[in-house]
Amino acid sequence: MTVDTSVTLAGVPLKNPLMTASGTSGHGLELSPFFDLSILGAFVTKGVSMAPRAGNPPPRLQETPAGLLNAIGLENPGVAAFVARALPGLATLGIPVVVNCFGEDPEKTVAAVEALSAQAAVTALELNVSCPNVKAGGIAFGTDPAVLRPLVAACRQATRLPLWVKLSPNVTSIVTMADAALQGGADALTCVNTLLGCDIDVRRRRFLPSPGRGGLSGPATLPVALLKVAEVHRAFPQAPIIGVGGIRRGEDVLKYLLAGATAVQIGTAILVEPTAPVRILNEFTELCEGLGISRPADVIGAAHPGQP
């Protein structure tokens, strides 16, 4: 049996459901010494903002059991440098290029969306709303539906590209946030960004990583992220979802599809093993074959009661 791995995500055809996760694969072709990036369903860049950002002081990383806390601080070279230096390389891959973007306030967010939309090489935009909003006391855009909805609506106005909104799991109800993003005009929802957490250096009596907290990713987070995908799918069965969190094997990809995701992103697994997407794609295809799933697109959401 041959497996047709293709899926269509909010109008964007992908040859398979695997993408890189923002921030774990560089801005451009940094991973290409390790594997042929064109095997991916899509490439998602590290987050970019209008102005360059230096990021947080070290230590930016702290390893936890089967997880990683990061506080990179959204370091990036800014839209102009990204467009000049990284985008031309990505354009040669022949796969959809998704640019993850954000801003420190609503105006800067819209400006980034506008500037990136002018680039022919960009297939879709993924809005990171876990970034602190400096105009609202540093509270992340993605934690207040009254802030999120108008932000997404303003970005929607500013671009004709497919607009994906990457939701934060650090909220009481992800369904409320998903609703706000969809009402604002999001074409797809990426579920989810990292979970807030911290560690403590008991000798120095200091919180880690350096800002006192960070975003948890990696295998330890998979059950949490998987449930968020399931909850959003249950509430909005028509909304295209990109599942992300803790994927390190082909089986994990299938779990996300069964929970309701159309596609998935691989993050920390790439930091552990730079060629991880190649292995995971092979495992996923073999698993589908073994389970008699000739078209994985047909099993999206199939784990929910009432599904075939």
Place this chain on the structure above:
Amino acid sequence: METEKSYELCRVRERRVLSPVLISLTVETTAPVAAPGQFAMLRGPWGDAPLLPRAISYHDAGPGWARFLFRTGGPGTDRLGRLVEGDPVAVAGPLGNGFPVVQEPWLVAGGIGLPPLAFYRRRFGGRLFWGVPTREATAGLAEEGWALASDDGTLGVRGTAVDLVAAALQKVEAPLSPTVLSCGPYPMMAALARLCAAHEIPCFVSLEGKMACGVGVCCGCAHPAKAGGYVHVCEEGPVFSAHEVVL
């Protein structure tokens, strides 16, 4: 000096226990031969914890093989230290820039900072200065012709590798032409950088930032730059001119 990076599942060819805490691993590899000062990210088949691979400098390398020397004591290095002949180990490398090839290298190592500098000397020659806490810490690694110091005076001069360099500088006739290449604890490299600045000789340091990917994709290994902002240890380093970075 940069070579092409690769990622492959290697086999351990030889494991040597040099002391209760020092392990030497030789692996079979098809990757390009590393240059001194370059490093690899190493990880064995131990499941999801510890999650990240560990950065280890090349201690030696030739066509088809590479050798690493490391100190155990944490979850990652302990597990690497338990790998035996024939075990698989994932190796991403060679990574980073490596030390510059210079006319008159003075190689200054503190403790487990030795491997890249011993590799350099084997490849290009140079005077090697090594400071250790105590005699046992050398684990039989010290070679003929090295200048040695120990904190407790049980080996060589009592003091640090920086003291050895200071004494050697006193004996050198002006104009001085050595270039100092160093790897060791930050306080040692900071003292060395001050000494070199006072004598107006170039000094390069190899940094040990915490790393996740080691291959330039996560921005996790930022280290403060003197000019403001950060350098990325895995991509722009690990070797920097001492006046570029905050020590």
